[in-house]
Amino acid sequence: MDSLGSLNVFVRAADARSFTVAGQQLGISSSAVSKAIVRLEERLGIRLFHRSTRTVTLTPEGTLFFERCKRIxxxxxxxxxxxxQMQKMPSGKLKISLPSVGMLFMPKFAAFNRLYPEIKLDISCSDRIVDVIEEGFDAVLRTGDPRDSRLMSRMLGSYRQVIVGSPAYFAAAGFPEEPEDLVSHQCLLYRFPTNGKLNVWPLNRDGKKIELNLPCNMVTDSLEPQVCFAEHGLGIACVPNIAVYRQLKEGSLVTVLDKYNESSTVFRILWPSSRHLSPKVRVFVDFMAENLLPF
Structure with missing residues (x-):
């Protein structure tokens, strides 16, 4: 019997605490198991089992050897x-959860779908906290640090919140030079749908947060109205830079108060921890890590 085969016999016998049961699992006789163990002990020059008429138990040396062999x-x-699994084309349903800002990533998801047409995407966009395992998600995209030890994670990149308005709005209302100037402007606020709280604009001076009671021209629980109202010159909004990438590039929106804004948020992909990662999840994780950010 080869070395790997003898290790397998040893681990089965140690797990079962019985040469007879180990033989049944392996499809060989208990005598064959016993002989394989004896040969292994002779090769190692050490006793691995205490034997009795009814059971076998590991010696201290056998216990140490068992732990190593099990890992191998x-x-x-x-x-x-x-x-x-690498020989198989990834396929099947892939259930994914994204925060609402994930709507911006749909072109990347479309590119993934074109690359892996046999994978059928089931996408949920919501800011609510989901139980990845209980709700049967294959993967989720989330901001911040992972808090569930049952999940594996991989960082995809980062984004920052920016304070933006249209050139026409600033031409009429003036540019805010200091954070406190915002109280005399029209502000377009975001309300978290999960708890109803307003998004706090990430302003700070000399490392200290600046808390302001901002006037509200409009409040919404979706990014799209904020961006639309800002583009139409109806006020100033605080939004993820990835939500206004095109507008900033084209000049329909410009940022203000950048020196008071040092926000940065990490984007991660999380999936249930498993010794064997399915092909569909593996290719999805790899694709998103390589393509999601930056835009």
Whole structure:
């Protein structure tokens, strides 16, 4: 019996605490199991089991050897599974959750779908906190640090909130030079749909947060109205820079108070921890890590 095979016999016998049960699992006789263990002990020059008429138990040396062998066999199994899965074209339903800002990423999702047409996307866009495992999501995109130890994560990039308005609005109302100037402007505010709280604009001076009671010209729980109203010269909005990438590039919106705004938010992809990552999740994670950010 080869070395890997003898290790497998040893691990099965140690797990079952029985040569008979191990033999049944492997499809060989208990005598064959016993002989394989004896040969292994002779090769190692150490006793691995205490034997009695009814059970077998590991010696202290056997316990240490068992822990190492178990890890080795697990790695071999994982490698075989990964190689086997690589031969298959990823397919099946992929259930994904995104925050509302994730609507901006739909062109990237469309590109993924073109690349992997056999994967059927099931996309949910919501700012509510989802239970990834209980609700059966294959992967979720979220901001901030992961808080669930049952999940694996990979950083996709970062974005920042910017304070923007149209050139026409600033031509009429003037540019705010200091954060406090905002109280005399029309502000377009965002309300979180999960808790009803208003988004606090990330303003600070010398490392200290600046808290302002901003006048509200419009409040919404969606980014699109904010961006639309700002483009039409109806006020100033605080939005993710990825939400106004095109507008900033074309000049229909401009940023203000940049020196008082040092916000940065990390975007991550999370998925349920598993020893064997399915092909559809693996290619999705890799694609998003390579293509999602920057725009």
């Amino acid at each position: 066999l697990d790695e071999v199994e994982a490698a075989e599974t990964e190689l086997s």
